[in-house]
């Protein structure tokens with residue numbers, strides 16, 4: 001079970017540590033203090049995950065049961081790699097029989113069983129390259145992509161929403177029937193058209209805010225479960241048109 005870490009220091013490091021005033025700007029010092037005192041950061045180190053983001057996926061899975069039985073997974077915006085670590089584990093992926101494809105424009109240290117593409121997901125070649133790398137229809141397309149911040153909140157918001165939308169269309173293009181799509185989004189940010197498209201293609205669409213997603217952050221996750229399949233949606237549209 002994914003337990004929310006409490007204020008103790010299972011990693012042996014004390015919480016509530018202060019960073020000495022020095023060369024750092026006040027904002028950087030506040031960030032560093034928050035980071036080193038974050039129980040999820042400490043727990044990630046203890047459990048061998050590359051990022052605290054691991055617990056977001058594990059918590060979502062605990063409630064919505066998306067990972068069990070997945071044979072192939074595509075991870076969008078994968079670096080530094082904690083979601084890919086989980087994906088490789090649940091799919092029993094190995095370098096000899098890789099079942100996880102991951103993409104990020106940043107570098108990522110290799111993970112056994114993960115085929116990594118260092119590429120912008122918005123590059124026109126990215127979808128084909130990911131399909132080639134995964135070698136079969138994935139059961140999960142997951143995206144933790146967030147656009148690099150520009151300092152202009154609305155611009156950042158729109159860019160991340162755009163990534164979410166492109167990821168959703170990619171998911172509908174590649175997923176195996178019954179598969180799931182999970183993507184980072186923002187509170188109140190999911191476009192009505194995107195929600196409509198997902199509801200048409202998936203059996204269930206929900207927004208999730210895991211406890212490990214910082215309360216002050218507007219980050220949320222959009223989960224679309226049970227892909228109806230490309231043919232099924234085409235057929236139901238034809239049926240509707242005939243009515």
Ligand SMILES: C[S@@+](CC[C@H](N)C(=O)[O-])C[C@H]1O[C@@H](n2cnc3c(N)ncnc32)[C@H](O)[C@@H]1O
Pocket residue numbers: 050051053054076077078079080081082083084103104105106119120121122144145146147148163
């Ligand atoms: C929150 S981090 C992902 C953390 C990751 N889920 C983990 O568990 O380690 C978001 C990532 O999305 C990547 N990203 C943002 N926009 C992207 C794009 N257009 N193409 C590829 N990667 C992108 C960033 O470089 C960043 O590494």
